[in-house]
Amino acid sequence: MREAQDDEVFPESAQPGSEPVQSATDSVTSPDLKRLIDDFSAEYEDSLISFRRKLHAGPELSFQEFATTDAVAERLTQAGLSTHRLPSGTGLFCDIGVAGTRVALRADLDALAMPDGKAVPYRSQNDGVAHACGHDVHTSIVLGAALVLSRLSEMGLLPGQLRVIFEPGEEQVPGGAVEVVELGLLRDIAMVFAVHCDPKLDVGVVGSRVGPITSAADRVEVTLHGPGGHTARPNLTVDLVALMARLIQELPDKLEARLGGPQNCRMVFGAAHAGDAVNVIPATAVVGGSLRTPDLVAWDSAPRALTESLEEILGDSGASWEVIHVRGVPPVTNDSGAAEIAAQCVQDLLGQDALVKTEHSWGGDSFGWMTKETRGAFLRLGTHDPKQDTRLDLHHRQFDVAEEAILIGVRLLCRTAVSALSELQESSSR
Ligand SMILES: [Zn+2]
Ligand SMILES: [Zn+2]
Structure with missing residues (x-):
């Protein structure tokens, strides 16, 4: 990765006429x-x-x-x-x-x-x-x-x-x-x-x-809450599992768009938990992952980008949510x-x-x-x-x-x- 030599960093000789001082x-x-x-x-x-x-x-x-x-x-x-x-x-x-x-x-x-x-x-x-x-x-x-x-x-x-x-x-x-x-x-x-x-x-x-x-590496955990219900009638409740899937799908793209593209932002989920019974729509779902960026400016903007992105995805869903955003290292x-x-x-x-x-x-x-x-x-x-x-x-x-x-x-x-x-x-x- 040799860059052009910087002569100011390594001067070749002392001033002409001066004593040859060993700097x-x-x-x-x-x-x-x-x-x-x-x-x-x-x-x-x-x-x-x-x-x-x-x-x-x-x-x-x-x-x-x-x-x-x-x-x-x-x-x-x-x-x-x-x-x-x-x-x-x-x-x-x-x-x-x-x-x-x-x-x-x-x-x-x-x-x-x-x-x-x-x-x-x-x-x-x-x-x-x-x-x-x-x-x-x-x-x-x-x-x-x-x-x-x-x-x-x-x-x-x-x-x-x-x-x-x-x-x-x-x-x-x-x-x-x-x-x-x-x-x-x-x-x-x-x-x-x-x-x-x-x-x-x-x-x-x-x-x-x-x-x-x-890169900066932050921990992100989102908990979704809904009324829960019967899988026969998702129209009467908030289908939290489908919403969780949408969140997993869309959040990385929305963050990338706000933080400078895929070369500048990487949101990857490592955990997703919701429900127990196959015919019950759960009342709680939790997803967690890490949000990484090599860019200090993007890192500073990450909390706002996360809040805005979640609002965009979840705002009209009928679910409530809370987010834990643990700031990592720059x-x-x-x-x-x-x-x-x-x-x-x-x-x-x-x-x-x-x-x-x-x-x-x-x-x-x-x-x-x-x-x-x-x-x-x-x-x-x-x-x-x-x-x-x-x-x-x-x-x-x-x-x-x-x-x-x-x-x-x-x-x-x-x-x-x-x-x-x-x-x-x-x-x-x-
Ligand atoms: Zn290590
Ligand atoms: Zn190490």
Whole structure:
């Protein structure tokens, strides 16, 4: 997805006639700094893989990540860093470096309520809980980046300040990111970056795009009420089952028309319940589904679009209804500047062909709350082992990753953070 090179981001040389000062940006591109990041990262690889396996074997549900929070805090504290636990009890953040521009890296801590179907030594020891979304990998990567960048900071080589945020409860709506934002943890953050495992991509490949990369996902439940009656005489009552069918048929089209078409809106029902006896028209019917959009403007308009669409379909039916509309997470929207910095680092680290443009996903991620708050980029980190024939999706009971992705993730996030800090310092001093 290489865009045209932005010379303002990576200036080639200092002003003519000036002393050849090594600017922060030059230092990013300096082979020495890259080598330091790569060497330090490599030193941690084995321990980060062990750390990931420990998390994988002890997964914890959303907002119950007590042992996971403790384990991350312990590693950061051992490295001489101060950690701050979030007031709700799980999740933490840590600041590295003393002053200057700030960027942040985000990991998510929680696992899913599902069995671990793998036969590996590090399979889940907590029945019914599994790290099937790769959050154990994200946590290990951001921990590794914190350890590496704190060493650079001690050497005076970090051109600003870094905040690492370990978010609890990503898998729950609206997600632990809401607490992170409400605490003001992104207030002075110029850019925030995150990676998410992507089993569709081979390890060593990274996907990105500018603009929305995930979707908003809201829960919608509509309950219909009528007088009920005999199926011999639907004309004397409100035929709720027929009305429910009409609602299921028409609501997606009406929402699409209001929210920008099928590429911008997806309403899919997952539940429909009405009646028991074949000859009784029920008095209640319930349908539920999810309403998704990658577009922030459409997401803001969704409550009104839903109300208007329901009125249009049900208004003259004789039924009464109530709707539950649970707002999910906003779409993760990649800022062009942040995505470009990350893209440059992907290509520099892994080669030109390692960067692929991904489509936006109809799934959601609570990182969307953070990119709503500040500029950021969300990268899809390839985790598929090309030697394996099967390609298991996220949330699959046997989901696993090629663990080389951990070292790649650490190097990539370190380089991206340093590059972003340098570029931001450059532009603020111009
Ligand atoms: Zn997930
Ligand atoms: Zn996830």
